[in-house]
Amino acid sequence: MEVVITLFLDGLSRGMIYFLLAAGLTLIFGVLNVINFSHGAFYMLGVYSTFLAVKYMNMGLAFIVVPIFLALIGGVAEFVLFRRIYKSEHVMQILLSLGVIYIISDSIRLIWGVAPKSVTMPSFLQGLFRSGNLLIPRYNLFIIIVTLSIVIIMFLILYKTKTGSIIRACTINQELTSCAGINVPSVFLLVFMAGVGLAGLAAVIAAPVVTGMLGMDAQMIIIAFSVVIIGGVGSIAGALIAALIIGVVESLGILVLPGFAETFMYIIVVVVLFLKPDGILGKPMT
Amino acid sequence: MSKIFSYSFTRSYFKYVFSALILIILILQPFFLPPFWTCLATEILIMGLAGMSVNLLLGYGGSLPFGHAAFYATGAYATAILIQKAGFHPFFAFLCAPFFAAIIGGVFGLVIARLYRFYYAMISLAFSMLLWTIIRKWSSMTGGDDGLTGVDTIPILTGINNSYYFALIVVFISIALLWIIINSPFGWTMRAIRENPVRCTFTSISVVRHRYVAFVISAFFTGVAGALFVIYSHSTFPDYAYWVKSGDFVAIVILGGMFALLGPMIGACIWILLHTILTASTVYWLIFMGIFICAVVLLMPEGVAGLYAKIRNQYTLKYPFLELSGLAKKEP
Numbered sequence: 274m275e276v277v278i279t280l281f282l283d284g285l286s287r288g289m290i291y292f293l294l295a296a297g298l299t300l301i302f303g304v305l306n307v308i309n310f311s312h313g314a315f316y317m318l319g320v321y322s323t324f325l326a327v328k329y330m331n332m333g334l335a336f337i338v339v340p341i342f343l344a345l346i347g348g349v350a351e352f353v354l355f356r357r358i359y360k361s362e363h364v365m366q367i368l369l370s371l372g373v374i375y376i377i378s379d380s381i382r383l384i385w386g387v388a389p390k391s392v393t394m395p396s397f398l399q400g401l402f403r404s405g406n407l408l409i410p411r412y413n414l415f416i417i418i419v420t421l422s423i424v425i426i427m428f429l430i431l432y433k434t435k436t437g438s439i440i441r442a443c444t445i446n447q448e449l450t451s452c453a454g455i456n457v458p459s460v461f462l463l464v465f466m467a468g469v470g471l472a473g474l475a476a477v478i479a480a481p482v483v484t485g486m487l488g489m490d491a492q493m494i495i496i497a498f499s500v501v502i503i504g505g506v507g508s509i510a511g512a513l514i515a516a517l518i519i520g521v522v523e524s525l526g527i528l529v530l531p532g533f534a535e536t537f538m539y540i541i542v543v544v545v546l547f548l549k550p551d552g553i554l555g556k557p558m559t
Numbered sequence: 560m561s562k563i564f565s566y567s568f569t570r571s572y573f574k575y576v577f578s579a580l581i582l583i584i585l586i587l588q589p590f591f592l593p594p595f596w597t598c599l600a601t602e603i604l605i606m607g608l609a610g611m612s613v614n615l616l617l618g619y620g621g622s623l624p625f626g627h628a629a630f631y632a633t634g635a636y637a638t639a640i641l642i643q644k645a646g647f648h649p650f651f652a653f654l655c656a657p658f659f660a661a662i663i664g665g666v667f668g669l670v671i672a673r674l675y676r677f678y679y680a681m682i683s684l685a686f687s688m689l690l691w692t693i694i695r696k697w698s699s700m701t702g703g704d705d706g707l708t709g710v711d712t713i714p715i716l717t718g719i720n721n722s723y724y725f726a727l728i729v730v731f732i733s734i735a736l737l738w739i740i741i742n743s744p745f746g747w748t749m750r751a752i753r754e755n756p757v758r759c760t761f762t763s764i765s766v767v768r769h770r771y772v773a774f775v776i777s778a779f780f781t782g783v784a785g786a787l788f789v790i791y792s793h794s795t796f797p798d799y800a801y802w803v804k805s806g807d808f809v810a811i812v813i814l815g816g817m818f819a820l821l822g823p824m825i826g827a828c829i830w831i832l833l834h835t836i837l838t839a840s841t842v843y844w845l846i847f848m849g850i851f852i853c854a855v856v857l858l859m860p861e862g863v864a865g866l867y868a869k870i871r872n873q874y875t876l877k878y879p880f881l882e883l884s885g886l887a888k889k890e891p
Contacts, residue, residue, distance in 0.1 A: 308677060357857055363677050364623055368813055369856040371806045375849030383843050491803060495688055502681050533696065539689040546682045547670050 275407050280524045286413035288520020289420035290479045294493060295500035295512045296427070297471035303507025304444045304464045307355055308363055310370035313494030314377035315469050319343050319476025320485045321381055324390040327480075332395045335480075340473035347469025351462055359461070378490050390485040416478055423474065424513065431509075440464060444507065499542045505552025514553055585727060589720045597723045599835060603827050604730045605787045610811045610823025611737055612780035617809065618817030619741055620773050621753025623676060625805050626683030629667070629690040630660040630778040632800035634785025639707040639795045640700060649713045653786050660782020661775050663690075668774035672767050675756070684802050691800040706796035710789055722791050729787055733780055738820060740776060749773055814855055816864025825863050 298312045319339055326335035350373060358366050394412060401408045431437035442450045443460050451457040483489075500519055504511030519538055526534040545552065589597045609631055616624040637659035641652035667686045674682055694701045701707065715721065740746055748769055752759050756766050789795050798804065807830070815826025833851065837844035859866055 354853060354857070361856075361860070363680065364617065364809065364813060365856050365860055367623075367625070367680065367806070368810055369853055371803075371810065372849040372852030372856065375845045375852065377849075379843050379845035379849065383846070491801070495684070495802065498681060499685065502678070506677075533692070536689060536692045536696075539685045539692070542685040543670060543682060543689070546674065546678060546685070550674055550678050 277525070277528070279408060280528060281521060282409055282413050282417075284521035284524025285517060286416040286520070287524060288517040289416050290475050291496055291500050291520055292513050292516030293420060293423065293471055293475035293478065294497045295504070295516055296509050297468035297475075298497050299501045299504070299507055299509060299512045300471070301465055301468040302501065304440060305355075305359060305461050307359060308366045308370065309355070309468075310367055310494055310498075311350075311373035311377060311490075312468070312472055312497055313490035313492070314374045315343055315347060316472045316476050316493050316497075317485070317490040318346070318377055318381060319473040320392075320480050320483060320489070321385050321390060322473075323477050323480035324385075324392050324485060327392050332392075332481075336474075336477050339477045340470040343473030343476070344466040344470035347472075348462060348466045350469075351465040355465065356458070356461070374490060374494075378487065382487055385485075387487060392480040392485075394481040412482065419478060423471075424509075427509065436463075496538065499538055501552075502542055503545045503552055505554040508552065508554040511552055511554030589723060594719050597719050599831060601719070601723045601726045601791050603824070603831050604726050605784050605791065606808075606811060606831060607821075607824035607827035608730050608733055608787070609781050609784035609808055610815065610827050611734065611820065612777045612784070613808045614812045614817055614820075614823045615737065615741070615749075615777045615780070616773055617812050618822070619746060619753065620749045620770065621756075622770065623680040624683055624774075624777065625680040625802070625809060626667070626671075626685075626687035627777070627781045627808055628800050628802065628804035629683075629687035630664055630781040631785040631788075631804065631808075632687075632690060632694065632795070632797070633660040633663045633778075634782030635789045635795040635799050636694065636701055636707070636785075637782070638786040638789040639710045642710050643707060644700065649711055649790070653713070653790055656786040657779050657782035660785065661779040664775045664778025664782075668771045668778070672771040672774055684805070687800055687802055687805055691797055691802075694797045694800055701797070704797060706794060708794040710793045710795070712790050712793055726787050726791060729783065733783055734820070737780065741820060745769070745772070810852055810855075812862075813860065814862055816862030816866075816868075818861075819864035819868075822862055822864040829863065 294312065294316055298309060301307060301309050301312070322339050322342055323335050326338050330338070354369060354373065358369055400411050431441065439450070439455055439460060440463075442453075442455070443457055443464075447457055450460075496519065500512055500515045502515075503518070504513070504515030519541070522537050522541065523534045526537045530537075585600070588600060609627065613624055613627050616622045634656045637656035638649075638652050641647040641655060642649050645652075647655070667683070671679060671682050671686070695704055697703070712722070713725070741749075748759075748764060752764070752766050752769055759766050785795075785799065788799075811826035811830045812823045813826070814829055815824065816822035819825075834844070834848070837847050841847070855862075861869070
């Protein structure tokens, strides 16, 4: 029984990381209507940058530096590349992001080499919580707490500030918003940077528990897109629910059928797309 | 006599002369060029065939097929497994394998054909990744992560030249079949569905059923390409089902032009040549490949064939949505 609870919490924390990744993706997709396959590549860049940041500074600074760095790179990518394909067919968007994936992943190979990189966990977060027979890694609780606070901050920004309402207005009707005097392209730039910054946050949080390998980007983007689809495009709450479901299923799947964890995820995606193609909470920006 | 060499004659028959020339070059090429080029040509032919079957759905059907690596892998693995584990004669295995791919396409298509646009792409992606995980886990049958190697090939086809001619013949027949399908009433219905699916539903054309049949046909021909690849390379690996391979197929379709029948073949030519040149020049060739893809999407979204049509000022019925290349947004 304790094993189940530990695995459940492990699944929750895994799901939280997936949520952070997918939140950026669903933000970008919901507001800008751009399919960004390269989100996983940005995440990989974030993990490798965390490795670099932890080498020269400590983990706490990495929490601030890496997302900002990633947001800057995302801003450059948006300005140079993605800006031109907002109005293009989905095919072109997918292809462009594929090109960006190639560029980013090979640049990572150029800079960091092929050896897997890992980040050591800060010492005060290592160790387990003991509660009777229950053993919970402290880092899992840390992930859950941090992600929940990020969720609350995002919710506050989106619904209680003027910037948030501008972003929501851009999602609903872009042309009317620009008629109201708002500089829509710069809002898009901001949203793109925020999305990629979220991926950076996900990368920093995940870095101690994940090894940085080449090929991680292709793997993560599938998970991120599955979360976005199951939760509904543009819906952050849906992404949260979907990410937690996927994380828990993946974790408990090890108990049920080891080695087939990924299969469960794809089956869920297929079932959801068959029954309710818009996702669980599929509506723009609930 | 002088009429044959007059300007108007050559201009009007330029198309036929050019294609005859290409055909002669293709047939005689192994005698002039070193075997390396024959290998390349075989790979180009196979990838071009896969691209053309994807183009059946992408350019002529207006969908966004992003999971065809699954059928490529099914064709490849079916051939390899039938030859190695079931002891079929290789030629017979080669004939049966595309039908396996078509069956898998029939199963997947039941779910996929109902969706549109982005969801179509995502669910075909999910299915192809599902197949990938199954291929990797079912090691007893598929060799797992290592794949299957040392697959026997058809006995008369020893040597690269014979494999090349076999591929050439098979691809030629497939192109002819595809041409018949595309120019049949079914093909024109697919084009109508691409342009305006809602209106087609109102004219009592069953959009879902047409998409489903096109999906199965496309899966069949992609399976042919996969089976051909095993005959040529004697091995198969799970990466043939990975989504990046589907991305490669879509890339060569866009690169070559998605409205021309032979567009993907041109795209495959450029892609594989570029790949070969880049891998020979630098270790970090993926960066340049990525820059190239970005450049194509931003500067030449209608592909080589579209560019050619633009140069020749041929905005005919054959290329109806050239103006959509990067400009108008399509609604689902």
